[in-house]
Amino acid sequence: MIARLAVVALLAFMTVPTVVVIAVSFNPTAILSFPPSGLSLRWYANVVAYPQFRRAAVNSLLVTAAAAALALPAGTLAALALERGRLRGRSVWAAMLLSPLVVPGVAAGLGFLILAAGLGLLRSRSVLVAAHVALVLPFVVRSVWVSVRNLDPVLERAAASLGATPWRVFRRVTLPLLRPGLFAGLLFAVVVSLNEFVVSLFISNRVTEILPVAMFTYVVNYTDPTIAALSSLFIVVTFLVVWLADRYLNLAGVFLRP
Amino acid sequence: MKLLLLPALVVLAVFAAALAALFRWSLLEFVPGSLQTGGLTLANLRGVLAPQYLGAIRDTVVLSALTTVLTLVAAYPVAYALARTPSRRVRSAILVLTLAPFFTGAIVRTYAWVLVLGNTVLAWPVPMLFTERGVLVGLVHFSMPTMILVLAAALSHIDPVYERAAASLGASPARVFRRVTLPLSMPGIVSGGLIVFAWTLSAFPTPELLGGGRVKMIANVVKDLGLDSFNWPGAAAFAMLALALTLALLTALGRLAAGRPS
Numbered sequence: 001m002i003a004r005l006a007v008v009a010l011l012a013f014m015t016v017p018t019v020v021v022i023a024v025s026f027n028p029t030a031i032l033s034f035p036p037s038g039l040s041l042r043w044y045a046n047v048v049a050y051p052q053f054r055r056a057a058v059n060s061l062l063v064t065a066a067a068a069a070l071a072l073p074a075g076t077l078a079a080l081a082l083e084r085g086r087l088r089g090r091s092v093w094a095a096m097l098l099s100p101l102v103v104p105g106v107a108a109g110l111g112f113l114i115l116a117a118g119l120g121l122l123r124s125r126s127v128l129v130a131a132h133v134a135l136v137l138p139f140v141v142r143s144v145w146v147s148v149r150n151l152d153p154v155l156e157r158a159a160a161s162l163g164a165t166p167w168r169v170f171r172r173v174t175l176p177l178l179r180p181g182l183f184a185g186l187l188f189a190v191v192v193s194l195n196e197f198v199v200s201l202f203i204s205n206r207v208t209e210i211l212p213v214a215m216f217t218y219v220v221n222y223t224d225p226t227i228a229a230l231s232s233l234f235i236v237v238t239f240l241v242v243w244l245a246d247r248y249l250n251l252a253g254v255f256l257r258p
Numbered sequence: 259m260k261l262l263l264l265p266a267l268v269v270l271a272v273f274a275a276a277l278a279a280l281f282r283w284s285l286l287e288f289v290p291g292s293l294q295t296g297g298l299t300l301a302n303l304r305g306v307l308a309p310q311y312l313g314a315i316r317d318t319v320v321l322s323a324l325t326t327v328l329t330l331v332a333a334y335p336v337a338y339a340l341a342r343t344p345s346r347r348v349r350s351a352i353l354v355l356t357l358a359p360f361f362t363g364a365i366v367r368t369y370a371w372v373l374v375l376g377n378t379v380l381a382w383p384v385p386m387l388f389t390e391r392g393v394l395v396g397l398v399h400f401s402m403p404t405m406i407l408v409l410a411a412a413l414s415h416i417d418p419v420y421e422r423a424a425a426s427l428g429a430s431p432a433r434v435f436r437r438v439t440l441p442l443s444m445p446g447i448v449s450g451g452l453i454v455f456a457w458t459l460s461a462f463p464t465p466e467l468l469g470g471g472r473v474k475m476i477a478n479v480v481k482d483l484g485l486d487s488f489n490w491p492g493a494a495a496f497a498m499l500a501l502a503l504t505l506a507l508l509t510a511l512g513r514l515a516a517g518r519p520s
Contacts, residue, residue, distance in 0.1 A: 007339045010332055011355050014402055017370030018359070024373055074265035085259030095512075097266055100273055102508055104460030106480040107497040111276030114283050114490060117293070134273040137266060188361075195363030198462050198477075202485065212365045219369055219467060228373070231366040238362045239354070246354050 018235055025228035043229035052206070053230065056214035063125060063210055064193040067132035071189050074133070075140025076182060080174075082141070083148040098138040105198030108135075113202045127203045128210065132193045139188035147181025184249050191241055195234070277501070284494035295491060302495035311496075314474040321390065321465075321475065322458040325397040326451050329405045332398065333450070337409035338439075342418070360403035364463040371396045371468055388470035396464040401454040408453060412446020413439075449511055456507040460500040476500050 028040035047053055078097055087093055100108070108131065116127040155177065159169045175182075197212040204213055211230075219227050284303060287296030305311075340352045359367060373379065375386040375395065386392040420442065424434045462477035469478070476496055484493030 003335060004339075006335045007352075010336050010402075011352065013332070014359055014399065015355055017367065017374050017399070018362075020373050020379055021366070021370045024378070071269070074269055077262040077264075078266035081259050081262035085262065087260065093263065096270060099270070102456070102504060103273075103277065104477065104497070104500040104504055106460060106462055106477040106484075107280060107501045108273070108276060110480060110484050110490070110493055110497045111278075111280035113484070114279040114494070115276045118279065130269075130272050131276075133269050137269055141266070191361045195361065195366075197364045201481075212363050215365045215369070216463070216467075219365070219372070227369055231369055234366045235358075235362055239358050242354055242358045242361060246350055246357075 021228050021235065022232045024225050025232040027225050027228070030224040043225045046224075046226045047230045047233070050226065052214050052218075053211070055207070056209055056211045059125065059128075059204075059208055060194060060210040063128045063132055064190055066125075066129045067136055067193045068186060068189040070129070070133045071136045071140050072182065072186055075137050075185060076144045076178070078137075079141050079144035079148050079181075082145060084153075094141075097141050100134045101138045106202070109199040109202030112199065116203055122203075123205065123207070125208050128200060128208060131199050131203060132196060135196060135199065136189040136192050139192055140185035143185035143188060144178060144181040146184075147178045151177050180249055184245065187241060187245055187249075191238060195238075280494050280497055280501075283491050284498045286491050288489050288491040290489075293488060293490065302491045303498070305492055306495050306499050311479060314476060314479050315499075317390065317473065318459055318475040321394060321397060322455050322461075324394055325401055325458045326455045328394070328398045329401040329454050330447060330451055333402055333405035333409055336402075337406045337413055337446075340406065340410040341413035356403050356406050359399075360407075364400070365467075367400065368396060368463045368467045371399065371464075375468065387468065388472050390469075390473050393465050393468045393473045396468045397458055397461060400461070400464055401458060404457065405450045405454055408450035409443065409446045412443050412449075416442045445515075448514060452507050452511045452514075456504045459503050459507075 025043055026039045026041070028038045028042070075097075081087065082090060082094055082097070112127055112131045113122075116122050116124075121127050151174070156169050156173050159173045160166070164172065195212060196210070197216065200210050200213050201216065204210065209217075215227055215230060283295070285298050285300070287299040287301065289296055306315075336352065336356070340349060340356070343349050343352070371392070372387065375382070375392045377387075384391070386395070416439065420438050421434050424438045425431070429437065459475075460477050461475060462481065465473050465475040465478050466481070469475075474482075476499060480493045480496045480500070483489045483496065
């Protein structure tokens with residue numbers, strides 16, 4: 001009983017900040033108060049009206065779409081090679097592919113800043129895309145790898161023995177069977193890229209910055225609950241994505257028994 | 259089959275080039291007021307240990323150690339419930355509540371703590387926002403999901419039969435936990451602890467927003483030097499310190515993992 005209460009209390013510790021943000025986002029006054037003295041959507045209107053957030057939202061969508069579009073095929077092919085290829089030092093390759101996960105954000109961010117400055121690319125979104133592709137690649141590789149491991153090669157051999165060309169086998173048998181892994185990989189790539197902050201802070205300016213960076217600048221300069229409204233939107237989207245993933249993709253399989 | 263790795267390797271090569279640029283600049287002489295650099299020097303790396311930064315390095319290590327211990331204690335019961343609950347629904351609920359913060363961005367999560375730790379929601383008896391206490395709370399919250407997942411993975415590999423055997427031989431629940439469950443989950447405790455410690459050493463958004471400039475960790479020094487003072491060589495030296503500490507800890511983790519049968 002005490003143990004159960006402890007678990008509930010700890011889950012509350014993890015969840016309460018989220019609830020507070022959502023409650024504050026409906027606060028009618030600029031001075032933060034809790035519980036709110038009424039309900040208002042003015043901060044949501046503020047989010048939509050603030051030009052820098054609009055620009056940043058467009059940047060976020062462009063960078064995330066490009067990063068996911070590049071990382072998904074690259075990660076999928078790598079996962080196939082890791083599971084199927086006769087590679088020497090497979091674990092070394094795997095560790096290399098997952099390495100962007102462990103590099104501190106400030107190190108990667110400053111490195112990309114210095115590299116981009118040297119190439120004269122500081123005003124372009126391409127640096128953000130390059131960094132985001134590397135940062136989401138580990139998630140794609142991991143998700144697809146789980147699916148490749150569960151794929152029985154006998155099915156592909158059967159298709160080949162019935163006369164399908166290798167390309168046709170790949171398109172009609174391999175890809176459809178990998179769909180859950182591909183979908184999970186895409187999902188993680190999108191969520192991680194949309195929320196990426198530290199590296200992006202170093203390599204963006206007011207024109208190219210993505211939403212989390214614009215939010216950081218706003219929090220540092222203003223104290224009104226506009227960020228609470230924008231955060232609430234992020235929270236709702238993230239919760240929905242995770243909930244859907246849990247329903248349809250066996251999250252426990254990906255995270256508890258990798 | 260090796261060719262399939264090529265696109266991913268191109269991506270990694272760009273990433274490696276960025277880290278190589280970082281390394282090179284950590285060895286270049288800083289010319290104040292300019293982004294031009296002088297010749298090769300070890301001054302930046304020595305500068306990392308200059309007296310004005312020792313406080314930041316000490317705070318980083320102390321905060322990371324405290325975060326690791328507190329997160330271990332707080333995550334263990336949740337991980338145990340996640341790994342052992344017989345109800346699919348409870349498991350899903352815990353998993354979603356754990357993973358949603360994991361995927362909610364650092365800014366959203368840290369801003370939430372700005373609201374909670376400021377005196378808007380609760381009247382705190384002691385100041386929390388812009389103090390090391392407040393940063394510590396934020397860091398523990400930030401590390402919880404990772405720790406829960408690592409511990410739950412380790413706990414789900416333990417066969418409950420061992421615990422039932424100990425209980426049936428007359429051990430009290432506390433004794434079963436201390437003598438059976440805890441020792442068997444040690445691999446998870448060690449890897450979770452090392453991962454969280456390494457991760458917290460380079461934490462940035464939490465000390466930046468919850469510390470309000472009054473609490474500095476290594477990553478905040480990198481940002482101050484790199485983005486505010488345009489001292490890229492100095493910032494690069496500090497970033498190399500963060501990178502070296504992380505790699506050293508993860509190498510230790512790899513050694514430990516390789517040394518035990520799984």
